[in-house]
Amino acid sequence: MxxxxxxxxxxxxxxxxxxxxxxxxxxxxxxxxxxxxxxxxxxxxxxxxxxxxxxxxxxxxxxxxxxxxxxxxxxxxxRVPVHGKKAASPRELSPAEARTDGRVTKVVDNGPSGDRLDVVFVGDGYTAAELDQFHTDVKAKWDEVTAVEPYTTYQGLFNVWAVDAVSKESGVSGDPDQDVVKDTALGSYFWCGDFERLLCVDERKVDAYAAKTPEVELVMVLANSEKYGGAGYNTPNPRLGYEGIATASAGNEQSGQVAIHETGHSLGKxxxxxxxxxxxxxxxxxxxxxxxxxxxxxxxxxxxxxxxxxxxxxxxxxxxxxxxxxxxxxxxxxxxxxxxxxxxxxxxxxxxxxxxxxxxxxxxxYRHASVATAVTPTDRPLRRGDRARAKVPTLSGAARLDVQWYLDGRRVESLAGRTSVRVSDLRLRARDRGAHELTLRVTDPTDAVRDPEIAETLQTDVTWRVRR
Incomplete structure (x- = not known):
């Protein structure tokens, strides 16, 4: 019964x-x-x-x-409140805590932000003494993300940042019980909208921390909790430029799966x-x-x-x-x-x-990341003694990028696969005083894309002007 x-x-x-x-x-x-x-x-x-x-x-x-x-x-x-759960008597950070609050760390560095997809992790419910644990949790959660394809193959296209948000109390509101209210930096709380597993945040506070990084395309909030939960804020932010916010419990593995699912909305549409x-x-x-x-x-x-x-x-x-x-x-x-x-x-x-x-x-x-970044500036002509250099990311596993060079639109077969070319390698004629265009074209020939319109976006060109 x-x-x-x-x-x-x-x-x-x-x-x-x-x-x-x-x-x-x-x-x-x-x-x-x-x-x-x-x-x-x-x-x-x-x-x-x-x-x-x-x-x-x-x-x-x-x-x-x-x-x-x-x-x-x-x-x-x-539809939930845009603000988070506030403690009855929130306390100010001490001078030492305030100096740590907002500190930015580049956890994974795969190149300039302008050519990479920048993921920003912000923690909540971590006291100043627990920030080392937050950084450990960021690495663990990113490992969870990159264990799932196509993140595994394309992890070289991402930069990962951690922004320290110092909370006065450890843990988040609603854990373990609905009546628990914690004094935290982002106001994270379970039981949002009366759903125990819905883990909401104060979106404006998240934005304030995320804005401290050079660029941000995706935000992940990690709550200092083992309780299952998460949320997907999947409407793009036109001011900061990110595609969405995913919340997850740092200590719950299935919660990480929720965050990856949410990126299917924000990044994959x-x-x-x-x-x-x-x-x-x-x-x-x-x-x-x-x-x-x-x-x-x-x-x-x-x-x-x-x-x-x-x-x-x-x-x-x-x-x-x-x-x-x-x-x-x-x-x-x-x-x-x-x-x-x-x-x-x-x-x-x-x-x-x-x-x-x-x-x-x-x-x-590829809406956010490029597969070729100029190391040699492209805003001045290169002469015989100069070298055109570029950075090309590495894809994981058996995936390879196709790297080709073109001089005035004609492919130079002998330069295939190189990321650095001397002007003297082009063998311009001694009496040639004209300007030429040297173009590096990097293409992703992956079998995982069959739509021609998408395939056209999996390519980056970098062009220099060269003279003998």
Whole structure:
């Protein structure tokens, strides 16, 4: 009898949570990308992470079997206060703490910020005495991220920064219980919007710390906690230029998976591929074709015939298991929308990105990163005794970049693969007094990209003027 009561209570709690989450979700499959959805009525739209483990009521509905035991990646969206949880009597930092607060450390240095995708970690709930632990947690969490493709292959395109935010108390609000309130730098708190696992922050305070780095394309907030939770603030910040904020508990491994899922939205511009059975209003999608690259109203045959979305990947074996097709359900709807594979990271935690998702992530990386950086200035002509030098990042594993040199538009085969060329190597004629263009072209020929429009972006040119 007690077990039955517990199941009924849990089911009711889940139903209430889903109802609240989906009430805050967009009425179409995805939000209007042109709308100003960042802050409205002092509230911001965030994604709620899925449960830490499959709940009993979902097991009864077959959800756990369907996901092979992996928890859902998300539970829809909620609008939450833009400010964080404040302590009743916040204390000022001591002079010693204030000198440490805001200190910036470059954890991973792969080149100039202008040519790299800069990820900024900000910690919360770390006292001045715990900042060494924060830096250890940053490295551990980045290791989690780069264990997932395509981050593994392309980690050389990233710089990673850590910004010290000194909290007066260790830990964050809502851990272990809802009534716990901590005095922290970012006001992080669980039970945001009455969802225990939703870990919210004071977005304006996060921005103040993130702005201390030279550039920022992605922000990750690490809470000093082992409690499962996270959040996705996936609306770009036009002032600072970042794509989104992901929050995660530093001491919880599954929480790191939530953060990676959120980067699928912020960097990959991917839609959620999960859905909710038996929820009124989300049984069937009847709207227009979504703009998102990974959900569609079309069947596999229709995708192939119209040569749209992920049609180039149909029938291929995907790293998340099975083959790419058109699987029913996605964008929160049980029917009416299809996804490329059964269970990618955009649907369930602990799985890889699928093939179309990987392609979208690579496209996101190259929106911010370049694969060639001039070391020799390009604003003055180079003479016979000069050398044109460039820095080319290294990709991991078997991936290789194609490096070619061109003189006045004609490829110089003998210079292929080099990152440094002397003007004398060009063998300009002795009587040649004219100006020429020397161009380094670095291209990523990856098989993980099949869309020609994306492939065109995987290239960087650097050009110098040269004279004999």
């Amino acid at each position: 007690r077990a039955s009561i517990r199941r009924s209570t849990a089911a009711a709690a889940m139903a209430a949570a889903v109802a609240c989450a989906l009430a805050a979700a967009p009425t179409a499959a995805s939000a209007d990308p042109n709308s100003d959805d960042r802050v409205r009525d002092d509230r911001v739209r965030v994604e709620i992470p899925g449960p830490e483990i499959p709940s009993p009521e979902r097991t009864e509905r077959g959800q756990q079997h369907e996901n092979n035991g992996h928890p859902d990646a998300g539970s829809g969206y909620a 991917l839609a959620d591929e999960y859905f909710y059975p038996d929820y009124p209003g989300y049984e069937e999608y009847t709207g227009p074709e979504p703009a998102d690259s990974n959900i569609s109203t079309l069947t596999a045959d229709q995708l192939r015939e119209s040569r749209t979305k992920w049609h180039r990947w149909l029938g291929e074996t995907s790293p998340d298991g099975g083959t790419v097709g058109a699987y029913e359900g996605g964008g929160y709807y049980v029917t009416g929308l299809n996804r490329p594979t059964d269970a990618s990271l955009m649907r369930v935690l602990g799985k890889p990105f699928n093939l179309p998702g990987t392609e979208a992530m690579i496209a996101g990386f």
